[in-house]
Amino acid sequence: MSLIANARMYAVDAATTATWAAFFARIAKTSGVDLTVFAHPAPAPLEDLWRRGDLGLAFICGYPFARGGFPVLPVAAPIPASGDGRPLYATHLVVRADSDIISLRESFGRRLGWTVAHSQSGFNALRTHLLASRQERGALYADSIGPLLTPRRVIDTLLANEIDIGPLDSYFYDLLLAAEPNTAARLRIVETTQPRPMPLLVASRGIDETIIARLRAALLEADSDIAMRDILARLRLSGFAALDPAAYRVLVAEADAADRAGYLQPE
Structure with missing residues:
Protein backbone atom coordinates (compact mmCIF):
# COMPACT_ATOMS: atom_id res chain seq x y z
CA MET A 1 0.00 0.00 0.00
CA SER A 2 1.38 3.39 -1.01
CA LEU A 3 0.86 6.22 1.46
CA ILE A 4 0.91 9.88 0.54
CA ALA A 5 3.40 12.56 1.56
CA ASN A 6 2.76 16.28 1.52
CA ALA A 7 4.81 19.39 2.37
CA ARG A 8 2.54 22.02 0.84
CA MET A 9 2.89 24.25 3.91
CA TYR A 10 6.59 24.70 3.10
CA ALA A 11 6.63 24.39 -0.68
CA VAL A 12 8.06 27.89 -1.14
CA ASP A 13 8.79 27.53 -4.86
CA ALA A 14 9.19 24.85 -7.52
CA ALA A 15 12.79 24.09 -6.54
CA THR A 16 11.89 23.70 -2.86
CA THR A 17 8.94 21.52 -3.83
CA ALA A 18 11.35 19.28 -5.74
CA THR A 19 13.65 19.13 -2.71
CA TRP A 20 10.75 18.01 -0.53
CA ALA A 21 10.02 15.29 -3.10
CA ALA A 22 13.66 14.15 -2.84
CA PHE A 23 13.35 14.21 0.95
CA PHE A 24 10.26 12.00 0.94
CA ALA A 25 11.88 9.64 -1.58
CA ARG A 26 14.87 9.20 0.72
CA ILE A 27 12.67 8.64 3.77
CA ALA A 28 10.73 6.05 1.79
CA LYS A 29 13.96 4.26 0.94
CA THR A 30 15.43 4.26 4.44
CA SER A 31 12.13 3.33 6.12
CA GLY A 32 10.99 0.79 3.53
CA VAL A 33 7.59 2.53 3.42
CA ASP A 34 6.20 3.37 -0.01
CA LEU A 35 5.44 7.10 -0.15
CA THR A 36 3.88 8.98 -3.04
CA VAL A 37 4.01 12.79 -3.10
CA PHE A 38 0.50 14.26 -3.24
CA ALA A 39 0.51 17.97 -4.08
CA HIS A 40 -2.92 19.18 -2.84
CA PRO A 41 -2.14 22.77 -3.91
CA ALA A 42 -3.88 25.87 -2.55
CA PRO A 43 -6.66 26.85 -2.48
CA ALA A 44 -7.66 23.23 -1.73
CA PRO A 45 -8.37 23.21 2.04
CA LEU A 46 -5.66 21.66 4.16
CA GLU A 47 -8.42 20.32 6.37
CA ASP A 48 -9.39 17.95 3.55
CA LEU A 49 -5.82 16.64 3.45
CA TRP A 50 -5.70 16.09 7.21
CA ARG A 51 -8.92 14.06 7.10
CA ARG A 52 -7.56 11.52 4.62
CA GLY A 53 -6.96 7.94 5.71
CA ASP A 54 -3.78 7.37 3.68
CA LEU A 55 -1.38 9.95 5.10
CA GLY A 56 2.12 8.61 5.53
CA LEU A 57 3.84 11.92 6.20
CA ALA A 58 2.09 15.28 5.94
CA PHE A 59 2.65 18.60 7.66
CA ILE A 60 -0.04 19.89 9.98
CA CYS A 61 0.05 23.14 11.90
CA GLY A 62 0.43 22.69 15.64
CA TYR A 63 -2.80 24.49 16.52
CA PRO A 64 -5.24 22.23 14.61
CA PHE A 65 -3.20 19.24 15.75
CA ALA A 66 -3.55 20.24 19.39
CA ARG A 67 -7.20 21.24 19.00
CA GLY A 68 -8.02 17.80 17.60
CA GLY A 69 -10.73 16.81 15.21
CA PHE A 70 -8.40 15.28 12.63
CA PRO A 71 -7.61 11.53 12.59
CA VAL A 72 -3.82 11.88 12.67
CA LEU A 73 -0.94 10.61 14.77
CA PRO A 74 2.32 12.54 15.37
CA VAL A 75 5.45 11.19 13.73
CA ALA A 76 8.20 13.81 14.26
CA ALA A 77 8.84 17.56 14.20
CA PRO A 78 11.45 19.37 12.08
CA ILE A 79 14.29 21.33 13.66
CA PRO A 80 15.06 24.57 11.78
CA ALA A 81 18.77 25.07 11.20
CA SER A 82 18.38 28.74 12.13
CA GLY A 83 17.20 27.94 15.65
CA ASP A 84 18.71 26.65 18.87
CA GLY A 85 18.45 22.95 18.09
CA ARG A 86 14.84 22.58 19.21
CA PRO A 87 11.72 22.05 17.05
CA ARG A 196 6.28 27.94 19.79
CA PRO A 197 6.29 24.22 18.79
CA MET A 198 6.86 23.64 15.08
CA PRO A 199 4.28 22.27 12.66
CA LEU A 200 4.79 18.52 12.64
CA LEU A 201 4.68 15.55 10.31
CA VAL A 202 1.74 13.25 10.96
CA ALA A 203 0.30 10.01 9.63
CA SER A 204 -3.32 8.87 9.47
CA ARG A 205 -4.55 7.28 12.69
CA GLY A 206 -5.46 4.01 10.97
CA ILE A 207 -1.96 3.35 9.65
CA ASP A 208 -0.25 0.32 11.18
CA GLU A 209 1.86 1.32 14.18
CA THR A 210 4.90 -0.55 12.87
CA ILE A 211 4.81 1.54 9.69
CA ILE A 212 4.61 4.75 11.70
CA ALA A 213 7.52 3.55 13.86
CA ARG A 214 9.63 2.94 10.74
CA LEU A 215 8.85 6.40 9.39
CA ARG A 216 9.62 7.98 12.75
CA ALA A 217 12.95 6.17 13.00
CA ALA A 218 13.93 7.29 9.49
CA LEU A 219 13.14 10.91 10.36
CA LEU A 220 14.96 10.87 13.69
CA GLU A 221 18.02 9.35 12.03
CA ALA A 222 17.91 11.59 8.94
CA ASP A 223 20.76 13.83 10.10
CA SER A 224 23.08 10.81 10.28
CA ASP A 225 22.19 9.65 6.75
CA ILE A 226 24.97 10.88 4.46
CA ALA A 227 22.67 10.91 1.43
CA MET A 228 20.15 13.02 3.34
CA ARG A 229 22.50 15.70 4.63
CA ASP A 230 22.50 17.77 1.45
CA ILE A 231 18.70 17.55 1.27
CA LEU A 232 18.36 18.74 4.87
CA ALA A 233 20.78 21.59 4.18
CA ARG A 234 18.70 22.72 1.20
CA LEU A 235 15.59 22.55 3.38
CA ARG A 236 17.33 24.59 6.08
CA LEU A 237 16.80 21.82 8.63
CA SER A 238 19.25 20.31 11.09
CA GLY A 239 17.13 17.20 11.58
CA PHE A 240 13.95 15.97 13.25
CA ALA A 241 12.94 15.49 16.86
CA ALA A 242 10.58 13.24 18.77
CA LEU A 243 7.75 15.31 20.17
CA ASP A 244 5.50 15.47 23.19
CA PRO A 245 1.92 16.20 22.06
CA ALA A 246 1.34 17.94 25.39
CA ALA A 247 3.81 20.66 24.35
CA TYR A 248 1.28 21.85 21.78
CA ARG A 249 -1.44 22.55 24.36
CA VAL A 250 -0.10 26.07 24.86
CA LEU A 251 -1.33 26.93 21.36
CA VAL A 252 -4.91 26.06 22.28
Missing part, protein backbone atom coordinates in the same frame (compact mmCIF):
# COMPACT_ATOMS: atom_id res chain seq x y z
CA LEU A 88 10.49 25.61 17.51
CA TYR A 89 9.47 28.46 15.23
CA ALA A 90 7.80 31.85 15.49
CA THR A 91 5.93 34.41 13.44
CA HIS A 92 7.71 37.36 11.87
CA LEU A 93 5.56 40.47 11.44
CA VAL A 94 6.78 41.84 8.12
CA VAL A 95 6.36 45.02 6.12
CA ARG A 96 7.69 46.12 2.75
CA ALA A 97 11.38 46.96 2.94
CA ASP A 98 10.67 50.53 1.85
CA SER A 99 7.78 51.01 4.30
CA ASP A 100 7.84 53.94 6.72
CA ILE A 101 6.71 51.51 9.47
CA ILE A 102 9.64 51.01 11.83
CA SER A 103 7.95 49.59 14.92
CA LEU A 104 4.89 47.42 15.38
CA ARG A 105 3.07 50.28 17.10
CA GLU A 106 3.59 52.41 13.99
CA SER A 107 1.63 49.82 11.98
CA PHE A 108 -1.53 50.45 14.02
CA GLY A 109 -4.18 52.22 11.99
CA ARG A 110 -2.90 50.66 8.76
CA ARG A 111 -3.94 47.47 6.91
CA LEU A 112 -3.25 44.05 8.43
CA GLY A 113 -3.28 40.71 6.59
CA TRP A 114 -3.75 37.21 8.00
CA THR A 115 -3.88 33.69 6.56
CA VAL A 116 -6.60 31.39 7.90
CA ALA A 117 -8.20 30.77 11.28
CA HIS A 118 -6.68 27.30 11.78
CA SER A 119 -3.15 28.66 11.34
CA GLN A 120 -0.89 29.17 14.32
CA SER A 121 1.70 31.36 12.59
CA GLY A 122 -0.71 33.31 10.39
CA PHE A 123 -3.60 33.85 12.80
CA ASN A 124 -3.35 32.69 16.42
CA ALA A 125 0.25 33.75 17.08
CA LEU A 126 -0.71 37.10 15.59
CA ARG A 127 -3.73 37.46 17.90
CA THR A 128 -1.68 36.42 20.93
CA HIS A 129 1.08 38.89 20.13
CA LEU A 130 -1.37 41.75 19.62
CA LEU A 131 -3.77 40.90 22.44
CA ALA A 132 -2.40 43.27 25.12
CA SER A 133 -2.43 46.20 22.70
CA ARG A 134 -5.92 45.25 21.51
CA GLN A 135 -7.20 45.22 25.11
CA GLU A 136 -5.60 48.60 25.75
CA ARG A 137 -6.60 50.39 22.54
CA GLY A 138 -9.50 48.50 20.95
CA ALA A 139 -9.31 47.73 17.24
CA LEU A 140 -5.71 48.25 16.12
CA TYR A 141 -5.99 48.34 12.34
CA ALA A 142 -8.07 50.29 9.84
CA ASP A 143 -8.59 47.14 7.81
CA SER A 144 -8.10 43.41 8.47
CA ILE A 145 -7.70 41.45 5.25
CA GLY A 146 -8.08 37.68 5.11
CA PRO A 147 -8.22 34.82 4.79
CA LEU A 148 -5.17 35.00 2.53
CA LEU A 149 -4.70 31.22 3.08
CA THR A 150 -0.92 30.93 2.61
CA PRO A 151 2.32 32.72 3.54
CA ARG A 152 2.93 33.26 -0.18
CA ARG A 153 -0.33 35.15 -0.50
CA VAL A 154 0.66 37.30 2.49
CA ILE A 155 3.90 38.17 0.70
CA ASP A 156 2.19 38.83 -2.64
CA THR A 157 -0.52 40.98 -1.03
CA LEU A 158 2.06 42.94 0.94
CA LEU A 159 4.27 43.58 -2.10
CA ALA A 160 1.21 44.60 -4.12
CA ASN A 161 0.59 47.30 -1.48
CA GLU A 162 -2.78 45.81 -0.56
CA ILE A 163 -1.78 45.39 3.10
CA ASP A 164 0.87 47.18 5.17
CA ILE A 165 1.89 44.42 7.58
CA GLY A 166 1.35 40.68 7.80
CA PRO A 167 2.47 37.48 9.56
CA LEU A 168 5.11 35.19 8.10
CA ASP A 169 6.05 31.75 9.46
CA SER A 170 9.74 32.03 10.44
CA TYR A 171 10.67 28.69 8.86
CA PHE A 172 8.89 29.69 5.63
CA TYR A 173 11.00 32.85 5.77
CA ASP A 174 14.18 30.73 6.16
CA LEU A 175 13.24 28.85 3.00
CA LEU A 176 12.37 32.08 1.20
CA LEU A 177 15.78 33.55 2.04
CA ALA A 178 17.42 30.53 0.43
CA ALA A 179 15.10 30.14 -2.56
CA GLU A 180 14.21 33.74 -3.40
CA PRO A 181 16.68 36.15 -1.81
CA ASN A 182 15.46 38.99 -4.02
CA THR A 183 11.90 38.52 -2.74
CA ALA A 184 13.10 38.28 0.86
CA ALA A 185 15.07 41.52 0.37
CA ARG A 186 11.80 43.32 -0.39
CA LEU A 187 10.52 42.44 3.11
CA ARG A 188 11.55 43.73 6.52
CA ILE A 189 10.86 42.12 9.89
CA VAL A 190 9.37 44.57 12.38
CA GLU A 191 8.83 42.19 15.28
CA THR A 192 8.86 38.46 16.03
CA THR A 193 6.53 36.51 18.32
CA GLN A 194 7.57 34.11 21.05
CA PRO A 195 8.86 30.70 19.86
CA ALA A 253 -4.63 27.90 25.60
CA GLU A 254 -3.44 31.06 23.87
CA ALA A 255 -6.14 30.88 21.20
CA ASP A 256 -8.79 30.34 23.87
CA ALA A 257 -7.50 33.36 25.81
CA ALA A 258 -7.91 35.54 22.72
CA ASP A 259 -11.41 34.17 22.17
CA ARG A 260 -12.41 34.88 25.78
CA ALA A 261 -11.15 38.44 25.37
CA GLY A 262 -13.43 38.85 22.36
CA TYR A 263 -10.47 39.09 19.99
CA LEU A 264 -11.89 36.69 17.43
CA GLN A 265 -9.96 37.95 14.40
CA PRO A 266 -6.74 39.96 14.07
CA GLU A 267 -7.84 43.58 13.68
